[in-house]
Amino acid sequence: MAVAGASPTAGPGPDDAPSSGRDRLRRAATTAVFLGPALVLLGVWVVYPTVRTIVRSFFDRDGSSFVGLDNYESIFTTDTLVTALQNNALWxxxxxxxxxxxxxIFAVLTERIRWQVAFRTAVFMPMAISLFAAGVIWRIMLDKDPERGAVNASISAVQDAFGPAGVLERAQPSTPRLRGSTTSGFVLATPIRAGDHALLGLTAIPPAQVPPDATQAAVPRAGPGAVTGAVWRDFRPGGGRPGVVERGEQGIPGATVELREGDRVVATTTTQDDGGFRFEDVGGGTYRVAIAKETFAAPFTGVSWLGPKLITPSVMFAYIWVWAGFSMVIIAAGLSSISREVLEAARTDGATEWQVFRRVTAPMLAPVLSVVFITMIINVLKVFDIILSVAPASSQDDANVIALAMWRTSFGGVNDFGLGSAIAVFLLLLVLPVLALNIRRFRREQ
Amino acid sequence: MAARIGAATRRAPLQILLAVVALLWLVPTIGLFLTSLMPPDLISAEGWWKIFSQPSLATFDNYRAVFDDQDLMTALWTTVQIAVGNTVLLVLVSAMAGYAFAWLPFPGRDPLFVVVIALLVVPLQTALIPIFSLYQTTGLFDTVLGLVLFHTAFGLPFGIFLMRNFFIGIPKDLLESARIDGASELTIFFRLVLPLGLPAIASLAIFQFLWTWNDLLVALTFGRETQPITVAVFTQLRQFGGNIELIAPASFISLAIPLAVFFAFQRYFAQGLLAGSVK
Structure with a gap:
């Protein structure tokens, strides 16, 4: 994808001028003026340090004694470095x-809309921002607290729409007749028929967690064909008798109660402010009554995107946000160079859009796709800044990658130049295949 | 007419989908901007979207604080020096070398150019440690010049590659007739070649400007007091949470300038990317 156009063989050959000694000297001087600064900079800042780093990697941390391949061995045996290798492999x-x-996908889809320039600008824009600033942006977006992090706020909104949080966070049954847990719900072991009371007493509820509109617990009057009962806080200052609704004990409003026949839920209802509930027109069979697990559904406290477990996917997400525009622009340029006639011809022959894409567009795009892919592999191997800004200090060990490990080992407190050099050389080795590929491509163009 | 409406409605789902995607892509940056407008006492408790329901919350107080912060202002100025200095130096050196590779015959030209291409992918991590030691002994450590030289050297392979490939497209006759007229190579370069090369120079300049403006790694390694804005914000970020009222506006300022450059010269930027996607 170099600037195409001119043939690279156009330079004047060395044979076109019969040159005298002075002439040759002047030409050498001219060349030196043009090439000198570049060669000095490349020599001193790129070539020499690279050689130096390779040599340095065989010496210990202060460079005093030769240690052979020990530093390279450390790369594969030090915990944080192994994490870095694994993470980079994932990347x-x-x-x-x-x-x-x-x-x-973006390049192909935007071919069909009129405002493609606006769309492409929006997606391409993050490319101008530093990876570091992009990281700050996502650190704010991914905050764990749904009050502050936009991503968790969105999840919280969706979750509230489908299943709001329960009225209680935790509780225990007050009698052994009530069995189960907050994650499965509590079932009353006693079989219940129409006309019976179902007393579902709970304890171990912190006073602060009792819903504010709770009133004195009460069981609705039984009626023919109805199952009635109460869910209440079976505790009052001083104790009280378990399993009995007493004065001073509060009902639990808003609890979800299920009427079950075998394992099947036949009816559900919600308790009143006094904890009472009623199932009307119950058939003749025997039932079980249960407090459904929805009652204890935990409120959404936010996904810990920046915590140790999810930090690598989170940083990757931010990185993709930045680089998608690059890929789109390069591929769109490749796409626009595909001849319209070829595509039209395929359509005229009756090919569907999908067939045109599979059989014509995709193969013609293959070289461009591979350039994007390879460029991204190189970039991903060197990923650094965005990890420092997205990952809080507490998750940086878990988000570690080779380039970051190299820096932290050499300059971030450890100050082991031997091991740091070995990591740098390892990184260099990883990009060598691409280096060979570039040279081969250049040779072919010649 | 009816057919056109039909086509438009058939594309409606696609239009909506793409509109949503474009919006999602913009939201994070907008979010940073709105965060920077939150009042300092609310910024760590409330999300930026609260500003939509209470626009009166928005305030430029945080920006005022940033502009009053001497360290951050110094950092901004340092960033300008590094980015501009590096861009000018790099463009000049790579254009000259690119011209030599394209039009000056010298022994070993092609093998040398292969070396330049090989250097394209060398990670700058390979140079950090030796240059760190070198800078310590030569006094280049913690100086703008030290950072500029490092950035220039690592920008050169791409710069030379880009300029050489562009210059080689200049018609040979043009250069030959200038030579016959007795113009020296330097005259030809500055009067003829550089003006012709402006599109490529623009791409390279924008690319390099953004690259150095946005750099964190190099400045973090070779600077202490000489801090560009990225390093200054990073220093603040280490105590994240308490001082987000400084981090958000400073980050936004640090990305506003690249964004302005990007919007002003978008075309050249895209061209530079196309040319450089072997990097």
Whole structure:
């Protein structure tokens, strides 16, 4: 994808001028003026340090004694470094493929809309922002607290719409007749028929957790064909008798109560402010009554995106957000160079849009796709800034990657230049295949 | 007409889908901006979307605090120096070298260019440790010049590659006739080649400006007092939570300038990407 156009063989050959000694000297001087600054900079800042780093990697932390391959062995035996290798492997396996696919999808879809420039600008914009600032942006977006982090706030809104939080967070049955747990719900072991009372007493509820509109607990009067009962806080200052609704004990409003026949739930209802509930027109069979687990559904406290478990996927997500625009722009340029006539011809022959894409567009795009993919592999191997800004200090060990490990080992407190050099050389080795690929491509163009 | 409406409605789902995607892509940046407008006492308790329901909350107090913060202002100025200095130096050095590789015959030209291409992918991590030691002994450590030289050297392989490939497309006759007229190579370069190369130079300049403006790694390694804005914000970020009223506006300022450059020169930026996607 170099700037295409001119043939690279156009330079004047060395044979076009019969040159005298002075002439040659002047030409050498000219060349030195043009090339000198670049060669000095590349020599001193790129080539020399690279050689130096390779040599340094065989010496210990202060460079005083030769240690052979010990530093390289440490890369594979030090815990944080092994994590870095594993994470980087994940990065390479997941991120370039995602970025290429998203870029392809966006490039193809935007071909069909009028406002493609606006769309592409929006998606491309993060490319101008530093990866570090992009990381700050996502650190704010991914905050665990749904009051502050937009991502968790969105999840919280969706979850509230489908299953609101329960009225209690935890509780225990007050008698052995009530069995189960807050995660499965509590079932009353006693079989219940129409006309019976079902007393579902709970204890171990912190006073602060009793819903504010709770009143003195009461059991609704029994009636023919009805099952009545109460869910209440079976505790009052001084104790009280378990399993009996007494003065001073509060009902639990808003609890979900199920009427079950065998394992099947035949009816559900919600308790009143006094904890009372009533199932009308119950048939002749025997039933069980249960406090449903929804009563104890925990309120959403936020996914810990920046915690140790999810930090790597979170950083990857932010990274994809940044680089999708790059992929889209490159692929869109490749797409626009595909001849319209070829596509039209395929359509005229009766190919469906999908067939045109599979059989014509995709194969013609293959070289562009591979360029994007390879570029992203190199970038992903060197990922650094965005991890420092997305991951809080507490998760940085879990988000570690090779480039970050290299920096932390060399400059971030450990100050082991031997091991740091070995990690840098390891990184260099990983990009060598791409280096070979570039040279081969250049040779072919010649 | 009816057919056109039909086509438009058939595309409606696609339009809506893409509109949602574009919006999702914009939301995080907008979120940072709105966060920076939250009053300092609310910023760590409330999400930025509260501003939609209470627009009166928005305030520029945080920005005032940033502009009053001497350290951050110094950092901003340092960033400008590094980015501009590096961009000018890099463009000049790579254009000259690119011209030499394209049009000056010298022995070993092609093998040398292969070396340049090989250096394209060398990770700058490979150079950090030796240059760190070198800077310590030469006094370049913690200086703007030290950072500029490092960035320039690592920008060169791409710069030379880009300029050489562009210059090689200049018609040979143009250069030959200038030579016959007796113009020196330097005259040809500054009068003829550089003006012709402006599109490529613009791409390279924008690319490099954004790259150095956005750098964290190099400045973090070779600077202590010489801090660009990324490092200054990073220092604040280490105590994240308490001082987000400083981090959010400072981050937004640090990305507003690249964004402005991006919107002003979007075309050249995209061209640079296309040319450089072997990097």
């Amino acid at each position: 390479v396996a997941i991120v370039p493929a995602f970025i290429t696919a998203i870029g392809l």
